Each structure stands twice: as C-alpha cells, then as structure tokens.
Amino acid sequence: MGNLSAREVFTHPVHLLAYGFGAGLSPKAPGTMGTVVAIPIYLLLMWAGPVVYFAFLAVALVAGVYICGYTARRLGVDDPKSVVWDEVVGYLITMAWVPLGAIWVLAGFLLFRLFDIWKPWPIWWLDRNVKGGLGIMVDDVLAAIFACAILNLSVYLLKL
Numbered sequence: 001m002g003n004l005s006a007r008e009v010f011t012h013p014v015h016l017l018a019y020g021f022g023a024g025l026s027p028k029a030p031g032t033m034g035t036v037v038a039i040p041i042y043l044l045l046m047w048a049g050p051v052v053y054f055a056f057l058a059v060a061l062v063a064g065v066y067i068c069g070y071t072a073r074r075l076g077v078d079d080p081k082s083v084v085w086d087e088v089v090g091y092l093i094t095m096a097w098v099p100l101g102a103i104w105v106l107a108g109f110l111l112f113r114l115f116d117i118w119k120p121w122p123i124w125w126l127d128r129n130v131k132g133g134l135g136i137m138v139d140d141v142l143a144a145i146f147a148c149a150i151l152n153l154s155v156y157l158l159k160l
Helices: 007-009 012-016 020-025 030-048 048-076 085-094 102-118 123-129 133-158
Strands: none
Touching: 007 012, 007 020, 012 020, 012 048, 020 030, 020 085, 030 048, 030 085, 030 102, 048 085, 048 133, 085 102, 085 133, 102 133, 123 133
C-alpha cells in the first residue's frame, strides 16, 4: 500500500501513464499537477487536428480504465491520489470542441478542477459507488463533461 517510488513509476509504462508521466509523484495536489501535464498534450493534439485528437482521446479513455485499475491494484488503494491519468483524460474531454486560445486553456483547467474537486451530484455518487479502473475514470469523465458543456456554452454565447 502507499505510493510507488519514482524508479517504479519511470521504469514501468503502465505506472508511468497512470502517474501522468510523473505528475502523480507530486506531494501536493497531484490531481492538479496531472491536469497541468494534460495542457501540452492538449496543445500537441490540437496542432495534429481533430481526427488525431479524438482518436487519441478514445484510446486514452478506454485504456485509462485498465491503466488506472492496474496501478490502483498494485498500490492496494481504490482511488489513489497519485493516479492522475483520469485527470489527463478529463482535461482532454473538457477541451473538446473548444477553440484554441490561452483564455480557453485556463478556463478549461479551472472548470475541470472545480468539478473534479467539488464533485456535485451525480459525480459524487459515481465516485463513491463505482470501483476499480472504471470508478477512477468515470467521475473525472463526468466532471469533464460538465466543464466541457459550460465552456462550449460560453464559446457560443460570447460569439453572439
């Protein structure tokens, strides 16, 4: 139980992804650090285009159930704070269909973190009742959908 060492994280590909390329090793706010790691991934995927963006997102989402579940089982914890792949995927979902721009990157970051930390219903219900890799991923996916909806509504309203 507990946490993996940096050596274990950086030498095991599943743990490396689960820990958000090392962001989960942060002693403070690993989820926030995982979301920070997602920003350059988002920017790279936006540059690559929508087909690549959504293909990567689909693979990252499906694989995330395995990735997060595998590392959580290794740690012996249902939803370890150090497992942040769900934040990476959550941020990418948050930013879907949002125009590229610094204000949107920041707004998406803040909205996603707000919903991920606050966990309004039904996010909190999923967080407490769905276990394993799916449970780790699903509350962040729903938080991201909420954040994405608000961002896209804002984009629409600001263009009127």
